[in-house]
Amino acid sequence: MIERKRLLLGFIHHAGEGLTRRQLMGWLFLLRQEQPQALGSSTFYDFVPHRWGPHSFQVCHDIKALQEAGLLTGDHPDQLSVAPSERTHVSRVVQTLPRRAAKGVEAVLGAYGGTPPDQLSHDVSRRYPWYRQGTGWPATPAQPAIYTVGYEGRTIDGFLNHLIDSGIRQLIDVRRNALSRKYGFGGRTTARLCAEVDIAYVHVPALGIPSTMRMDLSSSIAYDRLFDLYEATILPGTDDSMAAVADLCTRKPSALMCLEASASQCHRGRLALRLAPASGLAVKHL
Template identity: 35%
Template sequence: MHGKNPMLTGQKIVLSLLARAGRALSPTVFVKLMFLLRQETALRDDPAFYDFVPYQFGPFSFTLYRELGGLRQAGWVAADDSQIALAAGGWAGVRAQIESLPEHVQAAVGQILSRYGRMEPEALIRDVYARYPWYATRSGRSDLLPNPLPGPNQAPPAVYTAGYEGKSVDAFLNDLLKNGIQVVIDVRANPVSRKYGFSGVRLGEICKKLGLEYRHEPSLGIPSAERVGLGGFASYQRLLERYERVTLPARSADVHRVGQLMRQKASVLLCVERDVRCCHRSRLANAVAKATGMEVIHL
């Protein structure tokens, strides 16, 4: 039985792709076609569409697979390790969902299927790897890799910071990988998030799959109780000044430990805010830089 929750636009696009393909797709082909929708159609400019990271079989989206799971649970899609297809029956409901998509999105799906939908799987994979080699850098299909393949990015020693506000977990981690980051140091006091992929446990799981080390340093965060009532820029600055003046000196051993790690491996201080001026990671980064002599780089 179909769920009652409103369907996300990305999920409707999944249904459109499967319906217009007219057959079950292997997971590898399915993901490649969704990736090409992102890269080669008007959906490249849609911030709500799926982002991708280099993974075991090339480009992959953890967010896409989560939403595919929602479609399967609601009875729209039948999916397993070997194939993904529309569930039997319910075509009228699928058609209604597809028809609610804007015309340019429906055209984009048709464009990708017309160009790539009948390619043999290995030919499709080889083509994607050749034209988007970054996304092939972690693939296990060595027989299909382009030559030369880009080497891993190397980040020079520095105190890196990043905020994930406004980004999917796939886009955020893809940026870190591109910058040569090896360790994610989560400096939120309480690593919870309503946004998929950014709770501490789930973020640690995804990082591990991508070969990134995840560490949580709650002592270097700011407790939620101290954030109550924050409004404009000035209130954030007062909070951060207190953090710099009171909290960091009391956590000097933790600052030193993080600094030692950042000397050894390319590491990033992770928190939420897009604007680093309103995030405690800016003050923490300055303290680590002072302890290590490294420069601060906000990604």
């Protein structure tokens, strides 16, 4: 089991009965903020501003997966506990945490374990106002431009927080197929989670590259050839789609989204350069 799930189970295991989702979310957030040494180099949860304070969609997804696996009970929608039949197993799983991680859990529980749920939420929101939806967000949206962004190497929460921090108000998905094995980046899920943080989502598949063209991309030369072919054979037939996207970008701070972290290794870089003259906007890669 990956370390972040073991840490999640560690909090639930030590809390016993009656732990609320908001308490767990607060503890995990405080672990990230105040005990970074506990995380080492492992991938942990990121958080977004939300009406309840710091929130992680990945945490909710992992809780659901652990419930479906029978490790957590799902009897009460807001309370979490280890399934009675799995307590011994979960205890053994938690004992496999690295010492740094176990000490981090102990530190958070020692400082906040006795804080009532409402007080914990209030204290966290007061100390970290950015994460309270409507209080810490940018006062004004980003200046209009052709922004581009990739989600490679990011969690869905880290990705959304990056958009919010950059003042983006609309995500334009330019993948041919809005599919991903990584949680949060399948089109329907992305649209739903964007809505949770007041970001519009639009999918424009006509501006994507068919998967059949993405073969043997093992060098920068191969990428350049692919993008040359994209500009020569796909974009000429997408005038209406490009005009629509250019219009969207002028109306609301928008980012063209695809997978690759670097725009130089993604067709969105070429697409942005084609959209810039028609829209009169500069290209900015996030």
